[in-house]
Amino acid sequence: MKSLDDLKKIRDAAQSKVTMRGKNDGMRILVGMATCGISAGARPVMNKFVEMIADYKIEKVTVTPVGCIGECAIEPIVEVLQGEERTTYCRVDEDAVERIVNEHIIGGKVVLDYVIGKYRL
Amino acid sequence: MNELSLHILDVCENSIKADANLIEIIITENIKDNTFKIDIIDNGYGMSELTLLEVSDPFFTTRTTRNVGLGLSLFKMAAEMTGGNMVITSKLNKGTTVTTIFEHNHIDRSPLGDIEDTIIILVLNEKDIDIHYEHIYNSKVYTFDTREVKKVLEGVPFTNYNVISWIKNNIKEGIKTILKEESR
Numbered sequence: 001m002k003s004l005d006d007l008k009k010i011r012d013a014a015q016s017k018v019t020m021r022g023k024n025d026g027m028r029i030l031v032g033m034a035t036c037g038i039s040a041g042a043r044p045v046m047n048k049f050v051e052m053i054a055d056y057k058i059e060k061v062t063v064t065p066v067g068c069i070g071e072c073a074i075e076p077i078v079e080v081l082q083g084e085e086r087t088t089y090c091r092v093d094e095d096a097v098e099r100i101v102n103e104h105i106i107g108g109k110v111v112l113d114y115v116i117g118k119y120r121l
Numbered sequence: 122m123n124e125l126s127l128h129i130l131d132v133c134e135n136s137i138k139a140d141a142n143l144i145e146i147i148i149t150e151n152i153k154d155n156t157f158k159i160d161i162i163d164n165g166y167g168m169s170e171l172t173l174l175e176v177s178d179p180f181f182t183t184r185t186t187r188n189v190g191l192g193l194s195l196f197k198m199a200a201e202m203t204g205g206n207m208v209i210t211s212k213l214n215k216g217t218t219v220t221t222i223f224e225h226n227h228i229d230r231s232p233l234g235d236i237e238d239t240i241i242i243l244v245l246n247e248k249d250i251d252i253h254y255e256h257i258y259n260s261k262v263y264t265f266d267t268r269e270v271k272k273v274l275e276g277v278p279f280t281n282y283n284v285i286s287w288i289k290n291n292i293k294e295g296i297k298t299i300l301k302e303e304s305r
Contacts, residue, residue: 007273010283035192039122054282
């Protein structure tokens with residue numbers, strides 16, 4: 001089992017390369033995590049985001065679970081916020097997460113195939 | 122929802138909305154009595170007696186975007202399908218406890234599933250919530266508490282991926298260990 005000593009090592013490593021930042025700094029990814037989202041598969045979607053962002057060592061991006069925005073039929077819904085710009089993706093699965101991270105978060109180009117209302121509702 | 126841990130995540134989202142800052146999740150597996158019990162205890166603002174009466178009705182919800190709320194109803198149904206039940210107790214401004222009992226070896230009892238994924242999502246919540254997780258399998262106990270982790274971390278955020286994967290592994294291995302020890 002991973003022991004507390006391992007955790008201490010992780011802490012020391014993190015403290016040595018201090019990149020502390022404000023919580024709302026940079027890009028934010030919101031994943032709908034109410035009953036509708038969870039039953040449509042929001043949990044693996046959120047975990048995939050967390051994993052990929054860590055894998056690619058992307059700085060200044062936070063992933064946060066949020067409630068229901070009232071479009072339960074097209075969950076899992078993911079919102080990407082950057083400054084004033086808000087992109088809402090719907091029916092997101094793990095493949096979609098890969099595209100959103102690669103094309104939008106890294107590439108800066110919105111993944112139109114999954115945008116709400118534009119190509120599918 | 123095909124995993125009990127998804128139901129747990131769902132119920133805990135209610136606790137978060139109720140401004141809880143501590144959520145205790147206690148799983149008690151008792152093979153001799155053939156029971157699988159889930160206690161979810163929060164210190165949020167609780168419910169009035171009237172709300173409590175209506176809460177597992179699918180046509181009751183506190184949200185304003187629509188007038189159905191399925192979270193607790195689905196969880197209750199999952200329990201009743203196995204011959205179990207759900208009991209909710211609540212006190213205004215004190216907190217709420219949701220206790221669900223399943224028949225352990227019932228064919229309709231869903232597996233617990235990836236509870237570590239559920240806990241990670243709770244930990245990553247924007248509000249600062251402490252999670253106490255306890256898994257009891259017959260006489261063996263595994264516990265995980267974010268307050269202890271915080272003490273070690275000294276300000277390093279939970280959003281650090283190494284911390285996340287440490288938590289995931291710790292919970293996964295911890296539960297595996299108690300199951301192994303007990304079956305010896």
